[in-house]
Amino acid sequence: MHTLLPTSIVGSLPKPAWLAQPETLWSPWALQGEALREGTHDALRIAVHEQHRRGLDIISDGEQTRQHFVTTFIEHLSGVDFEQRETVRIRDRYDASVPTVVGAVSRREPVFVRDAAFLxxxxxxxxxxxxxxxMTMIDTLYDRHYRSREKLAWEFATILNEEARELEAAGVDIIQFDEPAFNVFFDDMRDWGVATLERAAQGLRAETVVHICYGYGIAANTAWKATLGSEWRQYEESFPLLQRSVIDTVSLESHNSHVPMDLVELLRGKKVMLGAIDVATERVETPEEVAGTLRRALEFVAPDKLIPSSNCGMAPLPRSIAFDKLSALSAGTAIVRGELEAV
Known part of the structure; x- marks a missing residue:
C-alpha cells in the first residue's frame, strides 16, 4: 500500500438489528443455520460499503461474522467443552462464564477462511x-487439561498460525492478533507471551499487527481505567519487546486516553496503528480533533509508518454514530495528509 497515512478500524462495527441485539456487546445471533450464514455475509457487505463510503483505505469485515472476538474462534476447536462452564476473572477485571479445556486442543477445519474469501x-x-x-485466548477459558497457561498458549499459537496461513492464501493482506492481555499480565507476556505471538505469525508474508487496547467502552473497563491514574504507562512493558519482535505493526489506544504519546517512541522502526477515535463515548470526534491526535503522534513516528485507526471495536455503539466516527477518522486524516504533502 502506497497511500500516505492509510486509515483502518481496529475491530468491530455494530451489527444490524436483524442480526443481533443493537448496542449490546456479544449479543446472541437472531438468526440460525443457513439464514445466519447469509445474514452475516449481508452484514459484512454493509460494513464494507460503509467503510468505502466513509473513505477508509484498509477494509475489514467489521467482525460481522463473529459473536465474540475470542470465543467464536474457540467454538470451532476440539478439546474445548462449551457445556462445562466455569466462572473466571477476565483480565483481572470482571467475572465471566467460560468454556472448559477438557482435552488436547486442535483445529478441525478452517474457522474464518470462507468469510475472509467472501470479504x-x-x-x-x-x-x-x-x-x-x-495469551488472550487462554484468559477466556478454564483449563482442566494442560493446567499450564504457557503450554496452552503454545498450542493455540500453532493453531492460529494454521488459520493465519489459510487466511493469507484466501487473499488477506493484513492479519491482526488481538492481545489486550498484554496490558495486564506483564510477567507472562515477557516470559512467553511475545514468543507465542511470534509463533502465531511464523512464516506469514501478509503484514502482521498486534492490537493492545484498554477494552471496549463497557462499564467494567471504564471502572478499571479510572483506577489507572493520570498516566497509563502499561505499554512501557510491551512496546520494547514488540519493537524487537517479528510483528510488523503495533496497534494502540490513544485518543482521549491517558497514554503518554511519547511511548510511541519505544516502537521506532515499526508501523504504528494509532487509535485516533474514542470508542468509549458516543460523541463523534471533529476532523480537527482527529488531526490533532495524529499530529502529536507524528512527533514520534515517521509518516510512512503511521496508520490512523480507532482505539478498539465499536460493536456497542449505535450504528449511525460508529459510521460517523469512520467519516471523522477519514476527514481528520485527510487534513494531516494534506499538510504532509504540502511540505
Missing amino acids: RTQTDQPIKWALPGP
Whole structure:
C-alpha cells in the first residue's frame, strides 16, 4: 500500500438489528443455520460499503461474522467443552462464564477462511482480518487439561498460525492478533507471551499487527481505567519487546486516553496503528480533533509508518454514530495528509 497515512478500524462495527441485539456487546445471533450464514455475509457487505463510503483505505469485515472476538474462534476447536462452564476473572477485571479445556486442543477445519474469501470478493482495497492472540485466548477459558497457561498458549499459537496461513492464501493482506492481555499480565507476556505471538505469525508474508487496547467502552473497563491514574504507562512493558519482535505493526489506544504519546517512541522502526477515535463515548470526534491526535503522534513516528485507526471495536455503539466516527477518522486524516504533502 502506497497511500500516505492509510486509515483502518481496529475491530468491530455494530451489527444490524436483524442480526443481533443493537448496542449490546456479544449479543446472541437472531438468526440460525443457513439464514445466519447469509445474514452475516449481508452484514459484512454493509460494513464494507460503509467503510468505502466513509473513505477508509484498509477494509475489514467489521467482525460481522463473529459473536465474540475470542470465543467464536474457540467454538470451532476440539478439546474445548462449551457445556462445562466455569466462572473466571477476565483480565483481572470482571467475572465471566467460560468454556472448559477438557482435552488436547486442535483445529478441525478452517474457522474464518470462507468469510475472509467472501470479504476479498467485496473490495479491491487491502483487507485485514483479526484473530485472537494466544495469551488472550487462554484468559477466556478454564483449563482442566494442560493446567499450564504457557503450554496452552503454545498450542493455540500453532493453531492460529494454521488459520493465519489459510487466511493469507484466501487473499488477506493484513492479519491482526488481538492481545489486550498484554496490558495486564506483564510477567507472562515477557516470559512467553511475545514468543507465542511470534509463533502465531511464523512464516506469514501478509503484514502482521498486534492490537493492545484498554477494552471496549463497557462499564467494567471504564471502572478499571479510572483506577489507572493520570498516566497509563502499561505499554512501557510491551512496546520494547514488540519493537524487537517479528510483528510488523503495533496497534494502540490513544485518543482521549491517558497514554503518554511519547511511548510511541519505544516502537521506532515499526508501523504504528494509532487509535485516533474514542470508542468509549458516543460523541463523534471533529476532523480537527482527529488531526490533532495524529499530529502529536507524528512527533514520534515517521509518516510512512503511521496508520490512523480507532482505539478498539465499536460493536456497542449505535450504528449511525460508529459510521460517523469512520467519516471523522477519514476527514481528520485527510487534513494531516494534506499538510504532509504540502511540505
